[in-house]
Amino acid sequence: xxxxxxxxxxxxxxxxxxxxxxxxxxxxxxxxxxxxxxxxxxxxxxxxxxxxxxxxxxxxxxxxxxxxxxxxxxxxxxxxxxxxxxxxxxxxxxxxxxxxxxxxxxx
Numbered sequence: 001x002x003x004x005x006x007x008x009x010x011x012x013x014x015x016x017x018x019x020x021x022x023x024x025x026x027x028x029x030x031x032x033x034x035x036x037x038x039x040x041x042x043x044x045x046x047x048x049x050x051x052x053x054x055x056x057x058x059x060x061x062x063x064x065x066x067x068x069x070x071x072x073x074x075x076x077x078x079x080x081x082x083x084x085x086x087x088x089x090x091x092x093x094x095x096x097x098x099x100x101x102x103x104x105x106x107x
Contacts, residue, residue: 012025013077014027017045020056022063023064027081029057030060030074034061036048037053
């Protein structure tokens with residue numbers, strides 16, 4: 001099933017594990033305690049493996065996990081992207097289910 005550009009854009013900005021773009025490709029990990037495997041399991045699309053997974057996980061934690069403000073910034077970014085995609089008229093229910101799976105909680 002094809003999804004609107006809003007959905008694809010939202011997806012690329014919160015969980016695109018093969019992109020290698022930090023933080024954008026891994027923003028949703030803030031919602032899962034920086035666990036790339038749990039993020040991939042909940043949202044689909046796989047997760048970085050091996051050395052890539054270790055490096056990405058370390059960078060995300062070092063750059064964004066050190067303060068509540070940084071972590072909450074990424075979580076708010078996920079919420080904003082989800083809200084924008086869900087409100088777009090061309091988007092199906094798929095983003096709503098993905099965003100519900102993100103189970104975001106501000107710390």
